[in-house]
Amino acid sequence: QLIELPAGAVRWAHQRLGLGRSRLQSEAAAHQALGLSAYLQWTSPIRRYNDLLAHRQWLTHQNLIEAEPLAKELINPLLDKLEQQSREVGQISKEDQRCCLLEWLVSLKPKLIAQDGVMLRWLREDQNLALVRIEPWALELPARLRDPAGPGDLLKINVQEVDPARDLLHLKATIG
Incomplete structure (x- = not known):
């Protein structure tokens, strides 16, 4: 059905409807959209705390630093809190963008x-x-x-x- 839609923005809008929400979890999981049986995401460990956790877990798992990976019982509460904070930050960002959009439109109103x-x-x-x-x-x-x-x-x-x-x-x- 997607292939019948015009390519570009129209098709992308419909594809986004089928995407699931990402989750933070302590065990490897499949990435459906990429078709991978296990997936780990991290960017720079100085940018996001959850990336720092993922990076550290990977390094300890590979014995590249001398430490034990955090146990599931310790990391899961951290991940739950990070996920909640991430949702809150996302919501604040959306509200801020909308507020800026509305103020911008008001400033343009006479010549819109x-x-x-x-x-x-x-x-x-x-x-x-x-x-x-x-x-x-x-x-x-x-x-x-x-x-x-x-x-x-x-x-x-x-x-x-x-x-x-x-x-x-x-x-x-x-x-x-």
């Missing part, structure tokens, strides 16, 4: 013109609410469609209402 976009997928088809990509802004946002549309249709998107104090953004889109 219709933007080119593409319909990605329905969020609530019964309410004409779709996820759209606004190309000039490189953003995906919900918008109400005035006309019948399908994934890949080109749109003209207008800001109907924006109010940072109420966390409000209403976009209207028409085929175009």
